[in-house]
Amino acid sequence: MAANDFEPIYLDYMATTPVDESVAEEMMRCLTIQGKFGNPSSATHLYGWRAQNTVKGARELFAASIGAMPREVIFTSGATEANNLAIQGAARFYAKKGRHLITTSIEHKAVLDVFHALEKEGFAITWVQPNSEGIISVDAIAAAITPQTTLVSTMWVNNEIGTIQPIADIAALTRQHGILLHVDAAQAMGKVAVDLSQLPVDLMSFSAHKVYGPKGSGALFVRDKPRARLIPLFWGGEQEQGLRAGTLATHQIVGIAAAFHRAKLHAEENLNHIRRLNAIFLPGLLALEGVTLNGSREQRVPHNINVCFQGLHAEALLMSLPQIAVSAGSACNSAQDEPSHVLKAIGLSDLQARASLRFSLGRYTTEADIKRALEAIQREVQRERDLAGK
Secondary structure (H helix, E strand, O other): OOHHHHOOEEOEOOOOOOOOHHHHHHHHOOOOOOOOOOOOOOOOOHHHHHHHHHHHHHHHHHHHHHOOOHHHEEEEOOHHHHHHHHHHHHHHHOOOOOOEEEEEOOOOHHHHHHHHHHHHOOOEEEEEOOOOOOOOOHHHHHHHOOOOEEEEEEEOEOOOOOEEOOHHHHHHHHHHHOOEEEEEOOOOEOOEOOOOOOOOOOEEEEEOOOOOOOOOOEEEEEOOOOOOOOOOOOOOOOOHHHOOOOOOOHHHHHHHHHHHHHHHHOHHHHHHHHHHHHHHHHHHHHOOOOEEEOOOOOOEOOOEEEEEEOOOOHHHHHHOOOOEEOEOOOHHHOOOOOOOHHHHHOOOOHHHHHOEEEEEOOOOOOHHHHHHHHHHHHHHHHHHHHHHHO
């Protein structure tokens, strides 16, 4: 085998992305003695003022990138914290109005686990099921609404199969019923158009490290009019309008703002790049014997290609392709030996779910990467099938 066959190919962009170099440079300016390292809450000296102004500018930049007002942005340590703050905070604030909540069975663990915890506290949860393509029906959500319902929570872009949910229609429904809508948009920015000035969503969670920003940085959009009210997760300071106590991490805030700004600025260019790669990679995979696409063919982001290698085991295929970075599902579930709950929810058997891999394309993926990956996958799939046939 040629030496260059072992050069790594990164095809796991839905797990995480590398930090954009320009974003990293801006973050570095907030870390050292020569930079804006001060505590943004220190209101008595120049170092604090510089950091405070830097956070203010970053908040304005981030808000503009999602069509929000700066006061509607609460910075967090990531989408997991943002999801927890939104769901727990809203459920508990509006508990006197009603204790019924609606979510879907194909959410990320950062949402599913929150609802399981609230269920143990006595909240009634309805788990809406998707169709075979992984799409949530607005009618199914409408049928689940009761007079006690206070919150609906659904993701925008599924992290495992890339399907895009009809968020605008769901938002119209919840607004009609006077119910809060929370959207986990960790995988949305840079893949779909995000404009909260036009979309009547009340709460939306974001992550930096899915958009070429730093890990450990996220944000929660909290609509101002009509105001979505939350109870904080923890106490200890009045930062972030009293909703998120703790010293603001200036460099992380600068990182997410710069990453989201670049994602919006280069959205069309990046999307066209991914579509070109998808047009090569997906047909190449589907041309292999026994390979089928999981999820919707049309209503999905082109960054995600989740396929089932019928009759094979995904883990064995992964082990035979050490030079290609891909996953068998969500990175947050990789330590578990259970088949993907998302693939099971859309009707795959345990065997089919365990035979599936998620490939995800990104800004730095090249056509040469795709062609090398296809060659390696084709070779190993044939080898695995030959072994299975013996």
